[in-house]
Amino acid sequence: MNIFEQISDYLNQGDEDKVAELTDRAIAQEIAAKTILDEGLIAGMEIMGAKFKKHEVFLPEVLLAAKAMHAGMTKLKPLLIREGIPAKGKVVLGTVAGDLHDIGKNLVGIMLKGAGYEVIDIGHDAKPQLFIDTAKKEDARVIGMSALLTTTMPMMRKVVELLKEDNPGGKIKTMVGGAPVSKDYAAEIGADAYGYDGANAVQCVEELIAGG
């Protein structure tokens, strides 16, 4: 098993110490940070994402893998910056105002980070203007909104409407998700995408950013 497969394996076991140790070892072998990231950490998270999608693993396994990913990323980050690797794009994530449920939102964040995106998490009960201000300040490409309560879903519409008035060139895209949210609802409020689960949310972001 090569070092990338080992990193991926331990990441899937949620072993953060081993992932950190192997990432160090790969760096010592003078492998490019970007290669370690893509073929070790991201490849590992992709496997985890696929297993999650097939209901072979659940939230605990994904959270532990994310911790392991983070341990590896901490080692790689300074090198990635030094290598001048352009970031894949930023996503602002939050649970909308009035809603305190953040498990789904966190899961999407983990999956996005796992796919190499930078995630700016504005937490739960996030006011509509905060989504927009943060996205502009951080030069983010996508705003992701989560709601678990039917009563807070209208806040998603609010964000989409606020953004319409203040989004030069339509550069910032919107994505919505959460248990009561549907594809139809996303279309009705004019959101650009609906992510039905963590893995699908990554796909949505990829398409939104590729679509410019």
Added chain:
Amino acid sequence: MKTFLERIKNGDVLVGDGAMGSFLMDMAGDLIKGTSPEVVNLSKPEVLEQVAKMYFDAGADLIQTNTFGGSPLKLADYKMEDKTEEINRAAVQAVRKVTGNKAYISASVGPSGKMLKPLGPVSEVQMFDNFYRQIKVLVEEGVDILCIETMTDIKEAVLALKAARDISKTIPVMSTMTYNPSPRGFFTIMGVNVEKAARELAEFGANLVGSNCGNGIENMVLIAREYKKYSKLPLIIQANAGLPELQDDKPVYPENPEFMAGQAFELIDAGVQVVGGCCGTTPEHIRAFRRTVDNM
């Protein structure tokens, strides 16, 4: 009045109540906006009485207290953990005013909203203490039943159950989990299946096991049958009225009282002895359940 457990042992089917949240939104929307729904217990307990009365009049045998988010870890989200005792006490007292001794008071105990280590910040001792503090007040207030509900992590559910049993060996405890359907069967988001829940909840002293919330009552029939494969305990099911759709920014639940009451036959047939509602169910749903049970 016979005790709850005497009736369960006798094979009776009892009717629970329905949703609380929608009424709180209607009657105390301004109060609970951006904070815990449990604030109503202190600032407007008459609302709790009104809701309890609607379900009592609809024929519910069990009335739940508004204490789902009443554990200190959960209340801490709103910096209200200091009020744990008063909040839980007031909720029981409001229901008792309505039920007297004509219906059972079932104390709702929901998830802490925090994860256990290593996934989250909470140790097992802290989690146990969290539920102990809430349940102690509820038992002191003399509730008839504890309903530890909507759990997704079996470890958290068991810690709540252990706290309950530490406080009282005899109080009836109903333990429910919330499952999602998948091609591989029903699992909670934490990956717990019905078999595991049935086994562990029985081992740690639940009197009834089952499920609440979920994805509509038809799935609940399947979940109930699954429980029966692994458990000899009587079952409790509190189904929601399907997954809501928003119409003009108002949630509309697809399953009407007649439909749910029809499915209640199937639930009872599968061994369910407490049948009640969750999100989206109304006094009309409970009235329909009542008719179903009375006509059996």
